[in-house]
Amino acid sequence: xxxxxxxxxxxxxxxxxxxxxxxxxxxxxxxxxxxxxxxxxxxxxxxxxxxxxxxxxxxxxxxxxxxxxxxxxxxxxxxxxxxxxxxxxxxxxxxxxxxxxxxxxxxxxxxxxxxxxxxxxxxxxxxxxxxxxxxxxxxxxxxxxxxxxxxxxxxxxxxxxxxxxxxxxxxxxxxxxxxxxxxxxxxxxxxxxxxxxxxxxxxxxxxxxxxxxxxxxxxxxxxxxxx
Amino acid sequence: xxxxxxxxxxxxxxxxxxxxxxxxxxxxxxxxxxxxxxxxxxxxxxxxxxxxxxxxxxxxxxxxxxxxxxxxxxxxxxxxxxxxxxxxxxxxxxxxxxxxxxxxxxxxxxxxx
Numbered sequence: 001x002x003x004x005x006x007x008x009x010x011x012x013x014x015x016x017x018x019x020x021x022x023x024x025x026x027x028x029x030x031x032x033x034x035x036x037x038x039x040x041x042x043x044x045x046x047x048x049x050x051x052x053x054x055x056x057x058x059x060x061x062x063x064x065x066x067x068x069x070x071x072x073x074x075x076x077x078x079x080x081x082x083x084x085x086x087x088x089x090x091x092x093x094x095x096x097x098x099x100x101x102x103x104x105x106x107x108x109x110x111x112x113x114x115x116x117x118x119x120x121x122x123x124x125x126x127x128x129x130x131x132x133x134x135x136x137x138x139x140x141x142x143x144x145x146x147x148x149x150x151x152x153x154x155x156x157x158x159x160x161x162x163x164x165x166x167x168x169x170x171x172x173x174x175x176x177x178x179x180x181x182x183x184x185x186x187x188x189x190x191x192x193x194x195x196x197x198x199x200x201x202x203x204x205x206x207x208x209x210x211x212x213x214x215x216x217x218x219x220x221x222x223x224x225x226x227x
Numbered sequence: 228x229x230x231x232x233x234x235x236x237x238x239x240x241x242x243x244x245x246x247x248x249x250x251x252x253x254x255x256x257x258x259x260x261x262x263x264x265x266x267x268x269x270x271x272x273x274x275x276x277x278x279x280x281x282x283x284x285x286x287x288x289x290x291x292x293x294x295x296x297x298x299x300x301x302x303x304x305x306x307x308x309x310x311x312x313x314x315x316x317x318x319x320x321x322x323x324x325x326x327x328x329x330x331x332x333x334x335x336x337x338x339x340x
Contacts, residue, residue: 002338125265156265188312
């Protein structure tokens with residue numbers, strides 16, 4: 001018998017089911033959820049540290065710090081003032097998935113939380129396949145990387161809603177070109193909102209803080225998935 | 228790379244279908260894999276072979292159909308093939324578009340008895 005038996009099942013249907021549950025859970029509590037993705041070392045943790053230092057008095061933030069090994073990032077976030085922080089150690093997996101996030105969310109008290117940051121494992125490939133129930137993905141790249149990065153990782157840049165270009169204080173020390181990286185990114189995803197920042201000097205961060213504050217207000221007003 | 232995890236999810240689906248449909252043997256698993264799925268077909272095949280060693284599914288082969296990226300322009304409403312990851316309508320040059328195919332990661336069919 002060589003007939004094809006139609007199955008038509010999404011391989012990641014179980015992940016998608018759990019992600020939908022997470023999304024529902026967070027939406028009911030009017031929590032904005034952002035999935036931060038980047039290559040290792042682009043500055044995800046630094047960005048969250050700066051965000052905690054500045055917005056902690058204004059917004060209730062919960063953070064999940066994902067890594068293959070160590071709780072170093074979670075410790076940094078707690079030292080920066082994070083009150084609701086959990087590490088998520090994958091032990092080998094190169095990405096976070098909805099099952100891991102569900103387990104970690106169960107450990108967090110989300111009462112009165114305005115915004116949940118999920119810091120993904122540093123990797124621009126695998127995390128693009130896994131819905132974590134977030135409102136949107138925010139992709140970071142830094143000026144010490146190639147400005148053709150968006151072209152090399154189209155799936156991730158296509159699926160993100162915002163692009164943060166970090167380490168602008170180092171512009172000029174490499175061939176990285178700000179206009180070129182934005183042109184490349186917009187050729188993959190014309191709707192990408194962009195931020196140019198330096199976590200080290202603080203440059204450009206005000207726009208990021210304003211946007212986060214706006215997202216929280218929007219979520220409270222509409223209760224829907226924000227864009 | 229996460230293809231090993233994807234392979235184990237495929238095997239779980241195959242096992243469930245074998246039980247539901249009372250199949251004693253699966254010879255092939257048809258996979259629909261979009262170019263934008265983020266999954267590499269060779270790594271997936273390798274992962275599947277590795278993960279099925281010494282299992283009832285060890286004889287099964289993955290047959291992967293690559294799905295190219297296609298989009299629909301929200302401005303002129305025309306469909307088009309996305310070439311070289313240029314996400315722009317070739318008819319009217321708008322970048323306001325949605326992807327209509329190319330992100331699939333599906334078990335399409337089984338061949339078995």
